Amino acid sequence: MIANAVRVGTMTDSKKVLYIGGHGKIGLLTTPKLVEKGHAVHSLVRNPDYKEELEGLGATPVIADITKLSSQDWAELADGFDVVVWGAGNGGRGAAALTFAVDQDGAIAAVEGLESLGDEAPRFIMISYMGATTNEVENDGGSWYAYVESKKNADNRINASSLDSVILGPGVLTEDATTGITVSDPGSTRDSDVETPRELVADVIAEIINEDKVPPHSPLEFYTGDKPVSSIWES
Known part of the structure; x- marks a missing residue:
């Protein structure tokens, strides 16, 4: 069992954030942005070898294997946090079973663990991809099919939940510098080739946590553009 976390914070606008998959590329970009604003970031990873690097970014490492955590474990782990960011993912690599x-x-x-916390549940931010809730691919039993189905099922479970949540749907991820953002209109035709810098995803996560609210629609699908990140609040 995992000991309950305690809500902390020295600033009225400081949030206690649990970032799941904190050693991923987006997690490593997001953490210093949040720490700079005074948020307390707890970074969940499976590999203890990442502890020193995460601590260097200002995060508190949490070592756990998400494939072994029950919904009750998640409830105990997330209790006391203001925001949980899901940035973990097998990404269609290796065996399909691991992706699922x-x-x-x-x-x-x-999601089920957070739901059990009721009114005390933290806000939930899921990093997904553009079109995840409707994407269809041939069932070849491979890891990419597993990824598409997994993200679809997880995202649709979030949409059906009682959580205060938002699903982020970036385009094809790149290492490019951020120039600005374009937010897709809900229900608009998607261009599968549009690109989204990982840095931009990190900026969007930070914007949502800093402003302490969620955008007006979910999934929030976005890609590189010329508007400020604050434009995500426009309806």
Whole structure:
């Protein structure tokens, strides 16, 4: 069992954030942005070798294997946090079974755990991809099919939940510098080739946590553009 966390914070606008998958590329970009604003970031990773790097960014490492956490474990782990960011994912790499275990079963267990906290549940931010809730691919039993189905099922479970949540749907992720953002209109035709810098995803996460609210629609699908990140609040 995992000991309950305690809500902390020295600033009235400071948030206690649990970032799941904190050693991913977006997590490593997001953490210093949040720490700079005074938020307390707890970074969940499976590999203890990442502890020193995460501590160097100002995060508190949390070592856990998300494929082994029950919904009750998630409830105990997330209790006391203001925001939980799901940035973990097998990403269609390796065996399909692992992808289902991480991207689907792990994420759904987390959602169910947070739901059990009722009014005390933290806000939930899911990093997904553009079109995830409707994407269809041929069932070849491979890891990419597992990823598509896992993200779809997890995202739709979030949409059906009682959580205060938002699903982020970036385009094709790149290492490019951020120039600005374009937010897709809900229900608009998607261009599968549009690109989104990982830095931009990190900026969007930071904006949502700093402003202490969620955008007017979810999924929030976005890609590189010329508007400020604050334009995500426009309806």
